[in-house]
Amino acid sequence: MSRRLVLLATVASVGAFASLAAVSSARAADQLTEVDAVVVTARDRNAGLLEKQPNDTVFGLDKPLIETPRSASFVSGLTLQRYGVETIDDLTAVSPGTYTASFYGVPGALNIRGTLAENYFRGFKRVENRGTYATPIGAAEQIQIVRGPPTPIYGSGKVGGMLNFIPKSGKGEGGYLEKPEGEITLTYGSYNKKDATAQVGLPVEVGQVIGGVHLYGEVEDSHSFYHGIYPRRQTGQVSADFDLGGGWSVALGGMIYRSQGDVQTSGWNRLTQDLIDNGTYVTGRDTSLVDADGNGRLTPGEIGYYPYASALYLAYFGSPTTDAAHTLDTGVGTTKLSPRTVYVSAADFSKTATNTLYFDIGRKLSPDSSVKLQLFYDALENKRFVSYGYPAWFDxxxxxxxxxxxxxxEAFDGAVRAQSFVGASYRAFDGRRRESFNSGLIALDRRDLSYGATATDIIGSPFNPGDGVQWENDNHSKWTQAGVFFTTDISLGERLNLMLGGRYDDYDVTSEDVGYLSYTVAGVQKAAKGKGTYTASVSYKAPFGLMPYMTYAKASxxxxxxxxxxxxxxxxxxSDAWLSDSDLAEAGVKFQWLKGTLIGSLAGYRQNRTQLTGINAAPTGTRAKGVELEVRWLASDHFSFTFSGNSQHTTVKGPDKSFQYIPVYTAGVSGVDGYGGAYLVWDFTSIRPGDYDYTLIPKSVVSLYGAYASDQHDWGKVFATLGVTHVTKTSGTxxxxxxxxxxxxxxxSVAYEYGPYTATLNIDNLFDELYFTPVADTYANLAALPGKGREWRVTLARRF
Structure with a gap:
């Protein structure tokens, strides 16, 4: 019997045992009469399954998630630790419909329902992050995963999904902290992982002003499973919340984040089925190109006339071609490749700085109305170089x-009740994107990973002025978005509920690319347009703890x-390609059974939206449909279980006009004759006409976890968590x-708690399974990232 089957049998046996225990024991959960949310927080001792507080994330109105006609999951900081979630890519363990193809090994954004989701901070959209840096989650009190479009109050956005990060704050479960509290943690793990955090929450009371302040800091200096990647990150966060008296309240704070070493890696190159199935890697190097000036890298003058005759690619027009630079002429053979050996060199780097600030001021006008003004700021600067030939500088x-x-x-003696909001927002962006790739100085397969980086497979960059490489794209872009919005939640009697929302935005966009070889329209380009979006939902509180619902949304x-x-x-x-449309139809049922100790949701959806594909970032339509199931069960005082799973199918709508790199076998060339360079098609329809399946995302991802919490004893308390995530096959396109x-x-994971001390052991990839994640974006068919093998870490925590 395979390890996989053994594990599934083990979890199933634990579930059966827990069911018997739940029947025979007197449970504190029997006292629960209602569970108002399908959320995961740190508020129950079994790793945080049940939460009864309303939340305004999904629609902008305080409403329990179990009554919200939309599919969503909330995850607490404690659950992240117990379930071994260190990056947003690991959220597949706790939320259905989430899986992300590798953005060069850097977990910046999550894929939800087959397309990329957007990152939010306290309900405000952050600057785009598609693998630019590892999105920090350690400072989050809660991560909220919403499938579908954002609520109208959050601004315009595509259907698919969003991640909302709620920072740690100076509030406790029942309100503001009554006394100072804090925690210090130290973590050490495999591959020299080192991480330290410190946080403190302070109550504030000055005259009529009461509130709380929370400070958080984290420092990481680690190696990693992958040779040559050494992430170093620092996070600082402060939040303050105050009631000023007279109905006034204020919230303010911010987060700073710095990182070095989040180096992008494509993983394994020279892909063949034999490499994936048996680990057999084709070796060999091309020596026809030489580092003539001895600077340790290939510069344009050592290849040809820059920028028009220095390319390392050959275009594919239906028949095989090759040249001397593409041919491997030394060290040709095969070998076995370690999953720890990936595409990286000492010349690769990535440096990121982000600054996030917020300020809220509000006033309670009456028991039934309030007004709030919120301000938000987010900034990103990233400089990076990937040695196969991709430099970038974002600001x-x-x-x-x-x-x-x-x-x-309300009306008709309370038979019709409504809670609503109306508002206005203004958003302004100013950014500069510098990249170089248009001249074709890129050759992902050129490096022999078994031999290591050499001077003739490290490409020059604009960060080294003497190399002669220019910023081929240098896009200055400014845009503004002024909008008005509303949402209303109407209850008709005690069972029927109707939610309506919408917004209208005026957009104004200005862009100019002054790059050395931008291959785009010259001069300043301007456009302006107004666009509306809306959402409508209906739900019904049926008998037997069921709440069926239907939702339709149209977004831009x-x-x-x-x-x-x-x-x-x-x-x-x-055709205003800069402003896209998307739509969503969703139907489902929320349920709560066993006196509210078993809660969950089942949803089916169909959505249409766009995504940018290829080197030329062409807007390409996608159509997705699927079914998602999420269940949370507090089986007894000691045992709890979670299940999340989905079945989905995403189709790329043709014609896909994107510019794509293709593998040598698609070009009809052998590895020996082609790995020294690259092959591409100017138009992907030449090899993929019409619609095609988006196979970089699995058809199904299923996660099952069980947790145990002991009683409190004189010697302390023990917690344990065990789970498995199963992912179906993927492939290139x-x-x-x-x-x-x-x-x-x-x-x-296993945790031992004694007084203010806690020791936690996490083990990821328990059975050291070898698996692969396809690379997203332009090189999806050229590379795949081997999954990390077995990793462990021990965290010591002291609360005070």
Missing amino acids: SDVWEARLTWDFRN ALEMSQAGDIAPGLVADA VPGAVVYPAYAVASG
């Missing part, structure tokens, strides 16, 4: 102001590049692409 910031009036009213959003900018070619397009087999990864 962007965005600010937003939002004014909201919340109010309640800006087509942003990696730095949050908008490409001039899109702005100049007569070209015909006859390499297939990555299905896999199952198990994770577990």
Whole structure:
């Protein structure tokens, strides 16, 4: 019997045992009469399954998630630790419909329902992050995963999903802290992982002013599973909340984040099915190109005339071609490759700085109405170089102001009740995106990973002025978005509920690319347009703890590049390609059974939206449909279980006009004759006409976890978590692409708590399963990232 089957049998046996225990024991959960949310927080001792507090994330109105007609999951900081979630890519363990193809090994954004989601901070959209840096989650009190479009109050956005990060604050469960409290943690783990955090919450009371302040800091200096990647990150966060008296309240704070070493890696190159199935790697190097000036890298003059005759690619027009630079002429053979050996060199780097600030001021006008003004600012600067030939420098910031009036009213002696808000917002972006790739100085397969980086597979960059490489794209982009919005939640009697929302935005966009070889329309490009979006939902509180619902939403959003900018070619397009449309139809049922100790949701959806694909960032339509199931069960005082799973199918709508790199076998060339360079098609329809399946995302991801919490004893308390995530096969997108087999990864944790001290052991990939994640974006058919093998870490915590 395989390890996978053993694990599934083990979890099933634990579930059966827990069911018997639940029947025979006197449970504190029997006293629960209602569970108002399908959320995961730190408020119950079994790793945080049940939460009864309303939340305004999904629609902007305080409403329990179990009564919200939309699919969503909330995850607390404690659950993240117990379930071994260190990055947003690991959220597949706790939320259905989430899986992300590798953005070069850097977990910046999550894929939800087959397309990329957007990151929010306290309900405000952050600057775009598609693998630019590892999105920090340690400072989050809660991560909220919403499937579908954002609520109208949050601004325009694509359907698919969003991640909302709620920072730690100076509030406790029942309100503000009554006394100072804090925690210090130290973590050490495999591959020399070292991390330290410190946080403190302080109550504030000065005259009529009461509130709380929370400070958080984190420092990481680690190696990693992958040779040559050494992440170093620092996070600082402060939040303050105050009631000023007279109905006034204020909230303010911010987060700073710095990182070095989040180096992008494509993983394994020279993909073949034999490499994935058996680990057999084709070796060999090309020696026809030489580092003549001895600077340790290939510069344009050592290849040809820059920028028009220095390319390392050959275009594919239906018949095989090769040249001397593409041919491997030394060290040709095969070998076995370690999953720890990936595409990286000492010349690669990535440096990131982000600054996030917020300020809220509000006043309670009456028991049924309030007004709030919110300000938000987010800035990103990133410099990075990937040695196969991709340098980039992003420098962007965005600010937003939002004014909201919340109010309640009722009619017909309370038979019809409504809670609503109306408001206005203004958002302004200013950014600059510098990249170099248009001259074709890129060759992902050129490096022999078994030999290591050499001077003739490290490409020059604009960060080294003497190399002669220029910033081929240098896009300056500014845009503003002024909008008005509303949402109303209408209860008709005690069972029927109707939610309506919408917004209208005026967009104004200006972009100009002054790059050395931008291949886009010249000069300043301007465009302006107004667009409306809306959402409508109906739900019914049926007997037997069921609440069926239906939702339809139509949305619009800006087509942003990696730095949050908008490409001039899109702005100049007569069809307004810079502003996309998307729509969602969703139907489902929320349920709560066993006196509220078993809660969950089942949802089916169909959505249409766009995504930017290829080197030329062409807007391409997608159509997705799927079914998602999420269950949370507090089986007894000691045992709890979670299940999340989905079945989905995403189709790329043709024609896909994107510019794509293709593998040598698609070009009809052998590895020995082609790995020294690259092959591409100017138009992907030449090999993929019409619609095609988006196979970089698995058809199904299923996670099952069980948790145990002991009683409190004189000697302390013990917690344990065990779970497995199963992922179906994926593949590239070209015909006859390499297939990555299905896999199952198990994770577990054990924690011991004694007084203010806690020691936690986490083990990820318990059985050291070898698996692969396809690379997203332009090189999806050229590379795949081996999954991390077994890793462990021990965290010591002291509360005070």
